[in-house]
Amino acid sequence: MIGLLRSALKGSLLFVLSSSALAEETPSLPSKEAIDVIWLATAAAMVFLMQAGFALLESGSSRAKNCINVAMKNYMDVCLGSLCFWVFGFGLMFGNNPTGFFGTSAFGVSVEGSTWDYSFILFQMMFAATAATIASGAMAERARFGAYLVIACVITGFIYPIFGSWAWGSAYEGSGWLAERGFIDFAGSSVVHSVGGWCALAAIIVLGPRLGRFGPEGEVRDIPGHNLNYVAMGGFILWFGWFGFNGGSTVGANVNIGIINLNTQLAAAAGALGATLLSKLSGKPTVVSTIVNGSLAGLVGITAGCASMDPLFAIFTGFSAGCVYIAFNQFLLALRLDDVVGAVAVHGAAGAWGTLCAGIFFKDDMFNINIIVTQVIGIGSCFIWSFGSGMIFFYAIDKVIKLRSDSLHEQRGLDFTEHAEVSYPEFVRDSYYNKTNLEGMER
Amino acid sequence: MNTTDPNLVTKKKAIYAGLRAHLSKREAIEALVMWEDRYAAKTGFSVRYFVSDLVKKHGAGKIPAKQIHMGIVSALSQGNVKDLEDPTELINSYRKLNDLPENETRYSLPETEALEVLLKKLLLAIKEENKKNDIISYVRSQVKNLEVNKDLKSEFINWLRDHQYKIRVAGKVEVRELQKITTLFYVACCEYLGPTETDAILAQTLHALSNNGGATFTHIFKKLL
Numbered sequence: 001m002i003g004l005l006r007s008a009l010k011g012s013l014l015f016v017l018s019s020s021a022l023a024e025e026t027p028s029l030p031s032k033e034a035i036d037v038i039w040l041a042t043a044a045a046m047v048f049l050m051q052a053g054f055a056l057l058e059s060g061s062s063r064a065k066n067c068i069n070v071a072m073k074n075y076m077d078v079c080l081g082s083l084c085f086w087v088f089g090f091g092l093m094f095g096n097n098p099t100g101f102f103g104t105s106a107f108g109v110s111v112e113g114s115t116w117d118y119s120f121i122l123f124q125m126m127f128a129a130t131a132a133t134i135a136s137g138a139m140a141e142r143a144r145f146g147a148y149l150v151i152a153c154v155i156t157g158f159i160y161p162i163f164g165s166w167a168w169g170s171a172y173e174g175s176g177w178l179a180e181r182g183f184i185d186f187a188g189s190s191v192v193h194s195v196g197g198w199c200a201l202a203a204i205i206v207l208g209p210r211l212g213r214f215g216p217e218g219e220v221r222d223i224p225g226h227n228l229n230y231v232a233m234g235g236f237i238l239w240f241g242w243f244g245f246n247g248g249s250t251v252g253a254n255v256n257i258g259i260i261n262l263n264t265q266l267a268a269a270a271g272a273l274g275a276t277l278l279s280k281l282s283g284k285p286t287v288v289s290t291i292v293n294g295s296l297a298g299l300v301g302i303t304a305g306c307a308s309m310d311p312l313f314a315i316f317t318g319f320s321a322g323c324v325y326i327a328f329n330q331f332l333l334a335l336r337l338d339d340v341v342g343a344v345a346v347h348g349a350a351g352a353w354g355t356l357c358a359g360i361f362f363k364d365d366m367f368n369i370n371i372i373v374t375q376v377i378g379i380g381s382c383f384i385w386s387f388g389s390g391m392i393f394f395y396a397i398d399k400v401i402k403l404r405s406d407s408l409h410e411q412r413g414l415d416f417t418e419h420a421e422v423s424y425p426e427f428v429r430d431s432y433y434n435k436t437n438l439e440g441m442e443r
Numbered sequence: 444m445n446t447t448d449p450n451l452v453t454k455k456k457a458i459y460a461g462l463r464a465h466l467s468k469r470e471a472i473e474a475l476v477m478w479e480d481r482y483a484a485k486t487g488f489s490v491r492y493f494v495s496d497l498v499k500k501h502g503a504g505k506i507p508a509k510q511i512h513m514g515i516v517s518a519l520s521q522g523n524v525k526d527l528e529d530p531t532e533l534i535n536s537y538r539k540l541n542d543l544p545e546n547e548t549r550y551s552l553p554e555t556e557a558l559e560v561l562l563k564k565l566l567l568a569i570k571e572e573n574k575k576n577d578i579i580s581y582v583r584s585q586v587k588n589l590e591v592n593k594d595l596k597s598e599f600i601n602w603l604r605d606h607q608y609k610i611r612v613a614g615k616v617e618v619r620e621l622q623k624i625t626t627l628f629y630v631a632c633c634e635y636l637g638p639t640e641t642d643a644i645l646a647q648t649l650h651a652l653s654n655n656g657g658a659t660f661t662h663i664f665k666k667l668l
Contacts (some may be wrong), residue, residue, distance in 0.1 A: 063642075212633030212641065216577075221637040408626045411645075412668070 033116055036252035040119035043248020046241050047126035051078045051133060053237030058137035060230025061289065061341045065413025066141040067226055068423045073136040073145065077152035078129040084157035085128040090121055093161035097174030102165050106173055116252075120172065123248055127192050128156040128164075130245075134196025137341035139203045141223075142210050142410055145418045147403045151203065154393050160195050163385050167191050167378065171251070182371065183378040184362060186260075187249035189304030189354035190382045197348020198383055200339065202390030206398050209338030211410050220333050223340075228288045235292035239268055242299045246306045256307055263306040264299065267318025271298015271350075274322030282326075290326070293342045297325035297350035304351075305358030313361035320357070321350040352379045451483055452529060454519070459530040461515030465507050472537045474500075475530055490515050555595075555610050557663040558621050562628060563606055564648045574635050579603055581631040589627060591620040599624060618666045625667050 030038075055074035059067040086108040095103025132155040139148060167185050169176035185191050213221060225231060246264045247257045275294025276286055284290075301321025302314050309317065328349035329342050339345070359375030360367060397403055409417040416422065458478060462471040474497055482493055494512045498505075518527075537543075569575045583603050589596060598610040632641040649668075653661055 063638075065642075210638065211630055212636070212638035215637070216634060221639075223638055406626075407630050408622060411626060411629045 032253070033114075037115050037119045039253045039257075040116070040123050040248060040251060043244035044119065044123040044126050046244025047123070047130065047248065048078070048241075050126075050130060050238050050241030050245065051075075053234045053239075053241055054130075054133045054137065055234070056230045056237060057234030057292065058140055058341050060227040060234060061137070061225035062140045063223065063413070064226040064423055065415055067415065068421050069145065069414035069418050070136065070140045072419060073140075073143075073148050073152075074133055076145075076149055077132045077136060077156075080149055081129040081132045081152050081156035082125050084153045085125045085161070086121070088157040089128050089161040090124060091161075092158070093124070093164040094169060094172035094174055095165075097165055097169045097176060100166070100169070100175055100177035100180065102162050103169060103174045120251060123251070127188060127245075128160050131160040131192050131196040131199075132156045134193065134343050134347045135200040135203050138200035138339040138343040139207055140340040141414065142405050143203070143207055143403055144401075144405050145414070147397055147401050150397055150401065151199075151394060151403075154397075155196070155199055155390075159199060159386055159389050159393070160192075162389075163195050163382055164191050166381065178374075178378050178381065181374045181377065183374050184308060184358045184371070185304045185355055185378065186307045186358070187246045187303045189300055189302075189351040189358065190378055192351075193300045193303060193347040194351035194355070194379070194382045195386045197344050197346070197351055198386035199390040201337070201344045201348055202387050203394050203403075204337050204339055204344070205391070206394040207404055209336060210340075211407065213338045214336050218336060225289075231288050231292055235295060238296060239299065242268070242303075246303055250307070259311075260306045263302055263309055263311055263314035266311055267298040267302030267306070267314045267321070268295045269298070270315045270318035271295045271301065271322035271325075274298070274319035275326050276322075278323045278326045289342065293325055293329075293346050294322035297321040297346045300347055300350045301354030301357060304355040305361060308358060308363050309361050310363060313357070317354055317357040317361065321353050324350050324353045352383070355379050355382075452531065454483075455479075455531065455534075456527040456529055457518040457521065458515050460527045461518035462511060463528075464514045465511050468533075470501075470506075472530065472533050475534055476537060476543065479534065490519070553660070554618055554621050554663050554666060555612060555616055557660040558624060558667060559602065559610055560652065560660060561625065561648065561664065561667065564652055565628065565632075565644065566606070568644045568648050568651075569632075569636070577635045578628070578631045581634060582627055585627055585631070586624075589623050591623055592616060595620055621667055 051074055055071045058074065059070040062070045088107065091105060091107030092103050095105035095107065097103045132152040135151060135155065136148065139151075165174060166176040166178040167183050168179065168191060170179045210223060213223060215221060242264055243261045247261045250257055250260065272291050272295035275290050275297065279286060279290045298318030298321050301317045301324075302309075305317060306314065325342065325345045328345035329339070332339055332344060337344075355378060356372070356375050359371045362368065362371055365371065394403060405414060405417070455475060455478075459471060459475055462474050466474065477496060477500070478493055481496065490512055494508050494515070497511065498508050566575055566578075569578070583600070586596060586600060586603070591599075592612065594612045595610070595616055598608075598612055602608045602610050629641065629645070632644065636644065645668075649664060652664070
C-alpha cells in the first residue's frame with residue numbers, strides 16, 4: 001500500500017514537474033497585430049517580386065539592343081518611386097483629407113505610427129511602384145532614361161496617390177469622395193492598374209511609335225521581342241506576386257485570404273483561356289504574349305472584386321478580361337499607337353472592365369444599378385484624371401527635357417547609348433554594336 | 444578663298460597677336476599658313492582643333508598649348524583689332540620663299556568617303572527596287588530639314604541623284620553632321636522595310652564591308668553609326 005502511495009506521489013510529482021517544464025518551453029502566442037504585420041510585410045515582399053516579373057516580361061518583349069535599358073528602368077523606378085511615395089505620395093493618398101480629393105498629412109517625414117503602420121506604408125509603396133512600372137513597358141525602346149525616371153516620380157508622387165486618395169483614402173487617416181459613394185476596388189484594378197495603364201496611354205501618345213512600327217500605308221509591323229522565355233517567366237512571377245497583391249490587400253491576417261487567392265487563381269487561368277480562344281477565333285496564331293498577357297488581364301480584372309465575388313463570377317471576370325485585352329490591343333493598333341508590351345490593354349482596359357465586373361457581380365447584391373453607376377463614375381474619373389494629368393505632365397516633360405530618344409540612339413539601341421552596355425556580348429556577333437565596338441564609340 | 448576678306452584679315456590679325464606672345468615670328472607665320480590652309484574656309488572656327496594641330500606639328504610639350512589657346516581666344520574676343528599687326532604680307536612672302544601655293548583648300552575627309560561607301564552598300568543590300576526608290580525619295584524629301592553644313596547638304600543631294608557623284612566639301616565636316624545623314628537613311632529604311640529588316644541589312648552591310656575592302660573604314664564607321 002505504502003509502496004503504491006509512494007509510486008503515485010512520485011508519478012504526481014513527475015507530472016507536476018514535467019508540466020511546469022512544458023509550460024516554460026511553450027512560447028506565448030503571437031498577438032493579432034504581430035500576425036497582421038507578418039502577413040502584410042510578406043505580401044509587400046511578394047508585390048516587390050512583381051517588379052522582377054515586369055522586368056523580365058518587358059525586357060523579353062524588347063529587342064536585344066534595348067533590353068538592359070528596360071530592366072534598368074524597372075529597377076530605378078522602384079527605387080525612385082519608393083522614395084517619392086514615402087515623401088509625398090503616402091500623405092497625399094492616406095493623409096487627413098477634408099476635401100475628399102487629396103490628403104494633407106502623414107507625409108514621410110511626419111509619420112509616427114505603430115508597427116502595423118510601417119508595414120502598411122511598405123505595402124502601399126509597392127503598389128505605387130507597380131503603378132509606375134506599368135508605363136515603362138509601354139514606352140520601351142524609345143524613351144530617354146532620365147525622362148522616364150521623372151515620369152516615374154510624377155506617377156508615384158502625384159498622379160497615383162491623388163486617385164488613390166479618392167478611392168482608398170479612408171483606409172488610413174483620410175477619406176475619399178469615391179470611397180464615400182461606395183466605390184468597390186478591393187486591391188486596385190482601377191487604383192493601381194488602370195492608373196498605370198492610362199498613364200502609359202498618355203506616354204505612348206506623347207512619345208510616338210518606334211521607328212518603323214507602322215508602315216507608310218499604316219500597316220502594322222511586328223517587332224519581335226528578343227527572349228520569349230523571359231516573357232513567360234515574367235508572367236509566372238507576376239502571377240505569383242499577385243497572391244500577395246490581392247491577398248495582402250486585406251491589410252492583415254484574415255480568413256478571407258483563401259477565397260481572395262482562389263478567385264485570383266481562377267481569373268488568371270480563365271484570362272489566358274479567353275485571350276487564347278479569341279485570338280484563335282480571329283484566325284491568329286497563339287503567341288506567347290497573348291497567353292501571358294491574357295492571364296495578366298485576368299489577374300488585373302479580378303483585382304477589384306476578388307474579395308466580393310463568387311468563384312464562378314471570378315472565372316467570368318477573368319475570361320472576359322482576357323477578351324477585353326485582345327480587343328483593346330487591336331483598337332490601339334488601329335489608332336497606330338505603339339504599346340510594346342500591351343500594358344494599356346492589360347492594365348488600363350482590363351482594369352476598367354474588372355472594376356465594372358466587381359460592381360455587377362458584387363456578392364449578395366448583384367446587378368444593383370446604384371453600385372454599377374458608382375463603378376462607372378469611378379472608372380470614368382480614373383481615366384479622366386490619370387490620362388488627363390498624364391498628358392499634361394508628359395507633354396511638359398517632353399518639352400523641357402525631351403522624352404523621346406534621338407533616332408541615332410534608337411538605331412544603336414538604348415543599352416549602348418544610355419548605359420554603355422551590351423546585354424549579350426558573347427552572342428551578338430553580327431551586330432555592329434558589340435562589345436568590341438563599344439570602346440571609343442562617341443555616344 | 445579670298446584671303447583679303449576683311450573678316451579673315453581681322454581674324455588673322457587676332458590669331459597672329461595671340462601666337463606671337465608665345466612663338467617666334469617664323470613659327471607664328473608657319474602656324475598662320477596652316478590656319479589658312481585648314482581652317483580659314485570654315486564658318487565655325489574651332490581654336491581647340493587649331494592648337495591641337497600646332498601641338499602635333501611641334502611635338503607634345505614643346506609649345507605652351509594652353510597659353511596659346513587662351514592668347515588666341517582673348518585676342519579674338521577683343522573688339523578693337525585695328526592697331527594689331529596685319530601678317531598678310533609676311534604670310535605671302537613666306538609662301539613665295541618656300542614655294543608654297545597661294546592657298547590650299549582641303550577637301551573632304553575619310554569620313555565623307557566612308558559615308559558614301561556605306562550608303563552605296565546599304566542600298567545595294569536592298570533587293571526590292573521600288574522600296575529602294577521609296578527610301579531615296581524619303582531621304583530627299585527630308586534632307587532639307589537636316590541641320591548640316593550647306594555645302595554638305597547640296598553635295599549630298601547631288602549624290603542622291605547620282606551615286607557615282609563624289610561628295611567634296613571644303614574645310615572640315617563635323618562627324619555629327621555625317622551621322623545625321625546616316626541616321627536619316629536608317630529612319631527611311633525603318634519606314635519602308637521595318638526595323639527588324641533594317642537592322643539585319645545594316646549588320647549585313649557592315650559585315651560585307653569589313654570583309655571586302657571596307658576594313659580600312661572600320662574605325663570611321665564607328666563614328667558614323
